[in-house]
Amino acid sequence: MNKYVNFVTDEDFLKCVEKVLNAYPSKESLESESFDVLINNKNTTDIFKVLFDMYYYQFDLDAWKHFEIIRQNDKSINNKIGEFHQNLLGCVEGWVDLGRGDETKVDLKNEDETIFIELKNKHNTMNASSSKTCRENLENILKKYPNATVYWAVIIDKNYISEDIPWEYKGNTNDQIRKISGDKLYALVTGKEDAYEQLFSVISSAINDILDADYYLPYLDHEKIEELKRKILNR
Numbered sequence: 001m002n003k004y005v006n007f008v009t010d011e012d013f014l015k016c017v018e019k020v021l022n023a024y025p026s027k028e029s030l031e032s033e034s035f036d037v038l039i040n041n042k043n044t045t046d047i048f049k050v051l052f053d054m055y056y057y058q059f060d061l062d063a064w065k066h067f068e069i070i071r072q073n074d075k076s077i078n079n080k081i082g083e084f085h086q087n088l089l090g091c092v093e094g095w096v097d098l099g100r101g102d103e104t105k106v107d108l109k110n111e112d113e114t115i116f117i118e119l120k121n122k123h124n125t126m127n128a129s130s131s132k133t134c135r136e137n138l139e140n141i142l143k144k145y146p147n148a149t150v151y152w153a154v155i156i157d158k159n160y161i162s163e164d165i166p167w168e169y170k171g172n173t174n175d176q177i178r179k180i181s182g183d184k185l186y187a188l189v190t191g192k193e194d195a196y197e198q199l200f201s202v203i204s205s206a207i208n209d210i211l212d213a214d215y216y217l218p219y220l221d222h223e224k225i226e227e228l229k230r231k232i233l234n235r
Helices: 010-021 034-039 047-057 061-090 128-144 182-190 195-211 219-232
Strands: 095-097 108-110 115-122 149-156 164-166 177-181
Touching: 010 061, 010 195, 034 061, 047 061, 061 095, 061 108, 061 115, 061 182, 115 128, 115 182, 128 149, 128 177, 149 182, 177 182, 182 195
Parallel strands: 115 149, 149 177
Antiparallel strands: 095 108, 108 115, 164 177
16 A cells, blocks of 8 residues: 555655755755855855845845755756656656657657646746747647647646636637646546645655655644645635
């Protein structure tokens, strides 16, 4: 019996979680000297930004260091979280993680090649240009696989909307080209209506297991996270 979720093995689940954790700054970097971070920033430190940060937040240099190290790694972490969903769903039996560079230019497909999915982590990660490219990629897939259904999937949609609808683009709709939210996507791929909820419920324990930690949120923080979870799950 699985410890975490019932749609992939525990081994696969932990591997996917660990890939995200590896993007976080190491304890050694967080414990490094503040001045070293200031001087040795590979992107070149903007001293004006440092001064604005420190005086506005009333940071000392050590507090600024933690803020800056986390900020520098934030884009990489967000990218890895996006990859996490792709990797995890690609571990579901009957599905394929297409990685990067596949001829379809999307992220996931089922082995029957009747469903193809372009996966985005948040609703605000696509601008007009990337939306156009995504639409064209999905349309091109339908030319090769005319009986398929193709999806633009958004894990965290605007206002946590739950939907699986035709993607209207510049006034055009096609029932085979769809937009789908995270909860519906997980249900589609896994065949488990509660798959998304399962994921929410076990992330913290998986992180603790990987880090060999025993960390729990303070009670009030836990209650606020639970409230957010209910909103995301439309409860």
